[in-house]
Amino acid sequence: xxNETKEKMQMTRQxxxxxxxxxTMSDGINAALNMADTVTQLLVEQMMDEIQEGHENPTxxxxxxxxxxxxxxxxxxxxxxITPKQLLDSGTIPNGTKNEIYQxxxxxSDMLNKMATKEPxxxxxxxxxxxxxxxxx
Amino acid sequence: MKSVFDNLxxxxxxxxxxxxxxxxxxxxxxxxxxxxxxxxxxLSPHEMEKLVLTAYSPNFALLxxxxxxxxTLKTCVPFAGSFALExxxxxxxxxxxxxxxxxxxxxxxxxxEAPNVVPIVMPGIKVTLPEA
Numbered sequence: 001x002x003n004e005t006k007e008k009m010q011m012t013r014q015x016x017x018x019x020x021x022x023x024t025m026s027d028g029i030n031a032a033l034n035m036a037d038t039v040t041q042l043l044v045e046q047m048m049d050e051i052q053e054g055h056e057n058p059t060x061x062x063x064x065x066x067x068x069x070x071x072x073x074x075x076x077x078x079x080x081x082i083t084p085k086q087l088l089d090s091g092t093i094p095n096g097t098k099n100e101i102y103q104x105x106x107x108x109s110d111m112l113n114k115m116a117t118k119e120p121x122x123x124x125x126x127x128x129x130x131x132x133x134x135x136x137x
Numbered sequence: 138m139k140s141v142f143d144n145l146x147x148x149x150x151x152x153x154x155x156x157x158x159x160x161x162x163x164x165x166x167x168x169x170x171x172x173x174x175x176x177x178x179x180l181s182p183h184e185m186e187k188l189v190l191t192a193y194s195p196n197f198a199l200l201x202x203x204x205x206x207x208x209t210l211k212t213c214v215p216f217a218g219s220f221a222l223e224x225x226x227x228x229x230x231x232x233x234x235x236x237x238x239x240x241x242x243x244x245x246x247x248x249x250e251a252p253n254v255v256p257i258v259m260p261g262i263k264v265t266l267p268e269a
Contacts, residue, residue: 019205020157020203022203082149086145115162116156
């Protein structure tokens with residue numbers, strides 16, 4: 001990575017760090033659960049429409065479509081610190097695509113965990129949500 | 138639904154601001170790279186739209202979780218395309234609305250029953266199809 005790109009990324013990072021005001025846990029859970037519900041209904045409706053329209057192979061890529069539709073929902077669950085097993089146990093994922101969504105969440109969680117810890121984490125003594133620039137410095 | 142909320146509320150331990158930021162920037166870079174590679178493949182506008190949405194949606198969800206709105210994003214990040222920005226505005230607006238909606242609310246639409254599905258294996262991906 002070139003110096004200019006690194007500099008730009010640092011500017012982006014600093015800018016976002018200054019203005020970010022993370023959502024509350026309750027907002028996160030509400031958004032994640034309601035979006036999961038919406039996505040599930042959309043997928044079911046889409047599948048039913050295709051069956052009614054008599055497509056030869058109506059849901060050829062249903063599993064893939066489901067994974068794409070669930071990606072932002074799973075990201076919201078990850079940011080809440082919910083593990084794939086906890087999500088499975090909560091009964092949030094509908095039966096039809098349980099395995100695909102679970103596997104997708106395992107892979108996404110793994111990727112997000114790696115990315116989240118790539119940069120230095122807050123120094124010891126700083127609380128959750130602190131970027132290390134609090135008055136405890 | 139309310140009990141699912143309660144159960145998640147008990148076990149949730151939200152990521153820190155710095156973890157969210159790292160993940161958001163990482164996912165944003167990965168999405169940009171994906172879209173850049175795909176641009177050379179001359180996809181149709183519809184295929185491109187689907188790809189951008191797929192590539193950026195986790196990144197957008199993370200930015201929403203950080204409390205970043207579209208206006209703020211424009212000032213902080215040299216955003217590639219107006220189309221991606223439109224998608225971001227759409228997703229964050231939906232998420233704002235969904236976050237305000239109580240998960241235990243009776244106003245939620247009635248749930249539809251999913252058709253029976255049987256698992257089949259396709260190259261590279263396990264897919265489920267409805268029973269004929």
